[in-house]
Amino acid sequence: MDLLIYSPDIVSVGVVDCFSSLRWRRKYFEPGEFELHCAATADNLETLAQGNIIHRLDRREAGIIEGVVVGESTAGDEEITVTGRMGSCLLCQRIITPTINYSGTVEIGMRKVVSDNAITARPIANLTLGVAQGYPETCAFQATGKNVQTTLTALAKASGFGYIARLDVPGRQWVFEVYKGSDKSVIQTTGPYVLFSDEFGNITGPQYTYNEQAFKNYAYVAGEGEGSARVIIEVDQTGGEPRREMWVDARDLQKGELTDAQYRAQLTQRGLEKLAEAARSESFEAAAVSTANFEYITDWNLGNIVSFEKWGILLNRRITEVEEVYENSVVTITPVCGTPLPETLDLGDDV
Structure with a gap:
C-alpha cells in the first residue's frame, strides 16, 4: 500500500511505501x-x-498529521510515529458566530453551519461544499459560540447522518459532504443483507457490550425565562419503557423574533441531541474476515446498518466505526456496530 503525502496546500511532497504498522480508524459521526x-x-x-x-x-478519508514522535522502537531501530485525525477535524478550528437560527432539512443545516463559519466567513483554506444529496430529514436549531465540529456531530447523531471532508487532489480542495449509510440488516427486504456470524464464519474475537448507566429517554428542556415564566418543553422517547429523565439547560436558546412553534421546535431539537448523547451503550465488535459473501467496502462499509449474531443475540445496528490495522503483513478489519460506550463517561446532568 502506498501512502501519498501532500502539503497542507495539497501539493505532492512524497510517497511512503514501506511502514511497520498503520492503524486507520474510520468514524461515522466524527x-x-x-x-x-x-x-x-x-x-x-x-x-x-x-x-x-x-x-x-482506496479510501475517501485522508488524514492530517498532528503529532510526530521520533525515537527507538521496541526492536531498537530508530522509528518515526505520526498520529492525527481525518480531514473533517479542520472544522474543530471554528466556532459558530454570529448566531444561526435554522429550520429545514438536517443536511442543509449541517452545510450551513460549515459554509457560514468556515467557507463564506473566516474560510478554512481549500475547504468547499460538495453536492447536496437531498435527504428529507428535518431539524430546527439555534447555535452560537458552539464548536462547529461538535455541532455537526450532535446533529449527525440525532439524525443518523455521517459527514466527511473528502480530499479532492485534482481540485486541491477538501470537500465537505453529508452522507447516510444504507440499511443492509437481515430485517430489511429491499436489498441484500450483511450478517456477521459463526454460521458465515466471518468474525473472530467477537465482543458484545451493553451498558445503560447513563441512559435517559425523557428530557425536560428549559429555555429562556425565570421561575414559573421559564419556557420548558418535554421530549418523550420512552416508547412504552419506564421513564428515565434528564434536565437540559437550554437557556442559550433565545426566542427573539421566533414564533412560539419555532422556538419550541428548537428546544425539542436540543432535547433530541442530548438524548442521543445519553443513549444506551450497546455494541458488537469483532475482527471481520473478508469472505466471498461479504467483502469490506464492496458489500459493507462505514455507516451501513448490518447484523451481528452471536450467543443468541441478534443486533441490527449501524457501523459507527471501522478500525483497519496493517502490521507484519497482516490486515485486521474490526467493525463496531451500534453505540459504543463513550471513551469518557459523563454522568453529570445539565444545570
Whole structure:
C-alpha cells in the first residue's frame, strides 16, 4: 500500500511505501484517526511533517498529521510515529458566530453551519461544499459560540447522518459532504443483507457490550425565562419503557423574533441531541474476515446498518466505526456496530 503525502496546500511532497504498522480508524459521526509507524529515514522525517496530509487512493478519508514522535522502537531501530485525525477535524478550528437560527432539512443545516463559519466567513483554506444529496430529514436549531465540529456531530447523531471532508487532489480542495449509510440488516427486504456470524464464519474475537448507566429517554428542556415564566418543553422517547429523565439547560436558546412553534421546535431539537448523547451503550465488535459473501467496502462499509449474531443475540445496528490495522503483513478489519460506550463517561446532568 502506498501512502501519498501532500502539503497542507495539497501539493505532492512524497510517497511512503514501506511502514511497520498503520492503524486507520474510520468514524461515522466524527473525524476518524490514524497512527503510522515507519523507519526514521531522512526522507520520512522530511515527508511526514506536522500539517502534511496522508492520502490513500482506496479510501475517501485522508488524514492530517498532528503529532510526530521520533525515537527507538521496541526492536531498537530508530522509528518515526505520526498520529492525527481525518480531514473533517479542520472544522474543530471554528466556532459558530454570529448566531444561526435554522429550520429545514438536517443536511442543509449541517452545510450551513460549515459554509457560514468556515467557507463564506473566516474560510478554512481549500475547504468547499460538495453536492447536496437531498435527504428529507428535518431539524430546527439555534447555535452560537458552539464548536462547529461538535455541532455537526450532535446533529449527525440525532439524525443518523455521517459527514466527511473528502480530499479532492485534482481540485486541491477538501470537500465537505453529508452522507447516510444504507440499511443492509437481515430485517430489511429491499436489498441484500450483511450478517456477521459463526454460521458465515466471518468474525473472530467477537465482543458484545451493553451498558445503560447513563441512559435517559425523557428530557425536560428549559429555555429562556425565570421561575414559573421559564419556557420548558418535554421530549418523550420512552416508547412504552419506564421513564428515565434528564434536565437540559437550554437557556442559550433565545426566542427573539421566533414564533412560539419555532422556538419550541428548537428546544425539542436540543432535547433530541442530548438524548442521543445519553443513549444506551450497546455494541458488537469483532475482527471481520473478508469472505466471498461479504467483502469490506464492496458489500459493507462505514455507516451501513448490518447484523451481528452471536450467543443468541441478534443486533441490527449501524457501523459507527471501522478500525483497519496493517502490521507484519497482516490486515485486521474490526467493525463496531451500534453505540459504543463513550471513551469518557459523563454522568453529570445539565444545570
